[in-house]
Amino acid sequence: MPTPASPVRIDRRKPAGRLTSVLAVAVAVLLFLVTQVGMLVHRTGSVVTSFRDYFVYDQLSYLSMVVNFARGDFASVEPFTETGRNTYPHLYYVVLGAFGHVTGLGPVESWNIVGTALQAGLVAAIGIACIRVTGRAWTGVLGFAPLLLGTFAWTQGPGQWYWQMSSHAVMWGPFGVLFTLNGEAAALSVAGIAFLGALVPFLRGSSRRARLVAMTAVAVVVGGLLNVHVYSFLATVFLSFYVVAAYAVIERPRRRLLVLSAALVPASLALAVVVAGAVGPLPAFVVGLLPTVPGLLATIGRTRGLALIPMGAALAATLPQIVTTVLASAAGDPFLSYRVASSKDLGVDLPLGPIAGAALIVPLVLILVAGIRARRTVWTAYAGGAMLAWAITSTNDLWRANQEPYRLWIDSFLLIAVTIVPVLLDVAVRTLRGRTDAAADADADAAVDASPLAPRRTRTLVAAATVLVVVIGATSALDWGRFFSAGRQLGQITFAEPLDRAIADVTAGATEGSIVTGPCLDPQIVKIDSGRSVAHYNLGMAWPADRDAVDDARTALAAGRVDAEATERAGIRWYLALSDCAAAPDPASVPGLEEVERVVHDPATGAAAVLYRIDIG
Incomplete structure (x- = not known):
């Protein structure tokens, strides 16, 4: 902001009471939480452990970076395939991942806690600035108002x-x-x-x-x-x-x-x-x-x-x-x-x-x-x-x-x-x-x-x-x-539903190579659930090392066949599908796909998450 060039002009204000000032700023922070988070607290899911379903596509892409960093992998790579180069500014997501890695909190918890704390700090800073400028403790309550x-x-x-x-x-x-x-x-x-x-x-x-x-x-x-x-x-x-x-x-x-x-x-x-x-x-x-x-x-x-x-x-x-x-x-x-x-x-x-x-x-x-x-x-x-x-x-x-x-x-x-x-x-x-x-x-x-x-x-x-x-x-x-x-009608993604747990369990052994997801699965959700490499990317954020190979391999699998060359180049080794998905050919009938494991997520219907190994010869 303004320069340090001006002559010295000390303006001593009558200091506001410290306790009163602290209370005023605390009220501002409380009002911030009520106005910015309060619409979510009536839900059954925790506002700390749930992810806000709010213009969520890009947010899930950012969260995928936090997932990688939280497990201690701080390489600047495309976060889904974990290949290529990530030039997208991601220092904040490194901080979130490091916070989760040190504290043991999950990526979503780190996202919610650190993000809300920074905004509460902003509200407190506004309140403190008001008090410092006026010498009036009550003005600290105004800290939350600009955000409305x-x-x-x-x-x-x-x-x-x-x-x-x-x-x-x-x-x-x-x-x-x-x-x-x-x-x-x-x-x-x-x-x-x-x-x-x-x-x-x-x-x-x-x-x-x-x-x-x-x-x-x-x-x-x-x-x-x-x-x-x-x-x-x-x-x-x-x-x-x-x-x-x-x-x-x-x-x-x-x-x-x-x-x-x-x-x-x-x-x-x-x-x-x-x-x-x-x-x-x-x-x-x-x-x-x-x-x-x-x-x-x-x-x-x-x-x-x-x-x-x-x-x-x-x-x-x-x-x-x-x-x-x-x-x-x-x-x-x-x-x-x-x-x-x-x-x-x-x-x-x-x-x-x-x-x-x-x-x-x-x-x-x-x-x-x-x-x-x-x-x-x-x-x-x-x-x-x-x-x-x-x-x-x-x-x-x-x-x-x-x-x-x-x-x-x-x-x-x-x-x-x-x-x-x-x-x-x-x-x-x-x-x-x-x-x-x-x-x-x-x-x-x-x-x-x-x-x-x-x-x-x-x-x-x-x-x-x-x-x-x-x-x-x-x-x-x-x-x-x-x-x-x-916001009271806004959905929240818990990553703790039966399907989420099934995805995490069935992919636990898929440690080598990327996973292609079937049409009834969101690859971004699969990334967060599993923490594994997923054959997906956000077009406007970062690209894998061989984008064309990833595209070709996914297109072939969606059509019911395996493109061995593209699959090899893209480093893809697995295909994850839902047993009750009718939007694509039955993976069991696709040459080159071998079922490895299935985990039931709906006992009433027997619907399961099924993992296939891709045989590229």
Whole structure:
């Protein structure tokens, strides 16, 4: 966020009671659990041991990585076949697997516990930031509130809580993003905590050293996010770069610096179109950061090079993923070429973007106006930089970067939502004191309670603005109400049903080679149940060493025959089917399939999971 360049401005607030503050933050965390997990607790299955059946295809693919890591196999391979190379950012799933490996918890339990704990930490961080900024313990209760903000999708009609756009694109509030508990949710939670840790020292007027330490910590987190989730990383980078640059430009206004930064916005987007056509979409995305360069250079100069410390820390934290990707690209990894070429222009068009983002746009405009009137740089930079970064990233299809702009809109929405409450409280508190930024700094030793009240007109404006923000936010949260209701009907995958146990038992001896699953079985579920190598892959995540061989072998078996050559190349040795499945030829009649074992999962009908060995001669 803002730079460590500002003069020291210590703003001592009357400290809130420690016990009261802890209780307020605890209430916020409890309310978070009620609003984000409460819809699941009425089910018979445990919310800790069950997996949420929520946009589940990709989530099961991520969980397959955790399954491998949990058994101590940390190789970066395609997780289903356990061959090839996995360049998909997966640091978070390594952490989940290591957590399960050390504690003995299952992959699903690790997924639920760690994911929920990170989000609870985010809520606690919001509450603590509110208390630190205002000196009022009760404000800590507000920590859960930003996660309830919605996109006014309820206006579409009954039951609607998100906007369905073209293809797979959707727009929803923070609650929809975080509910998956996946790497994206974890990355955004950690980024939110880091941003709050940087904002508070600037809002409180802390020392340069404190700001530098905060900025370095944030930089490490921002860089590290590239190893967790790409779109969360991009949203975080753009938001932090634009706010930092805006702070530098506004803090010590220079006409040439301001004009150059403003002129670079349209110029860089036009250049990005050219770069996208000549080089590719990813380099074009980097061009979108050019408007921040003047501000960043000014920051380096004003800090006598100290700003290079957090910048270098951020770069160092990105290196593991960058090196992995570069090496894979140099080796001609076909998946990387496919992944870049398959990006779609899923942009956020007018007027949907402003309408869906109104719960944040209105308070951002109020913060911007307040910052300009009070000449308070941190307010102006935060609001102006956030709005500009949000607009640029969510329309990247227009400047040909084509990196799923709707995802960047969602991620930016969440990052702004979780940081805006402390800023709004700071605006309200300082404005009600009736002092400019300079006056507040001059009176830094005064406690909040000793400050004179603002004139009646100012208090009326603050009250009206507060009501406006609360009403718009509460109205948007009707989306969350419908989401909660829908969540009560959401299925949960237990991985503990009789069929799951039968799959685990029948595949226990299939330790060499991959398993092809019959048409009545979900290969992702089989992977989680068995922990074995399964002939399957997620097209958009990672590919096996010989993708064509896997496809050919599966196609042949589905048609009732064995393709010996493809089966050998793919490393496939087993076929798993259900005895009561009528959707494919009877495996017993397929030449080359030899029954090895069967485990009954339904004693009433005798239905069983049957494992066949594939004879390839």
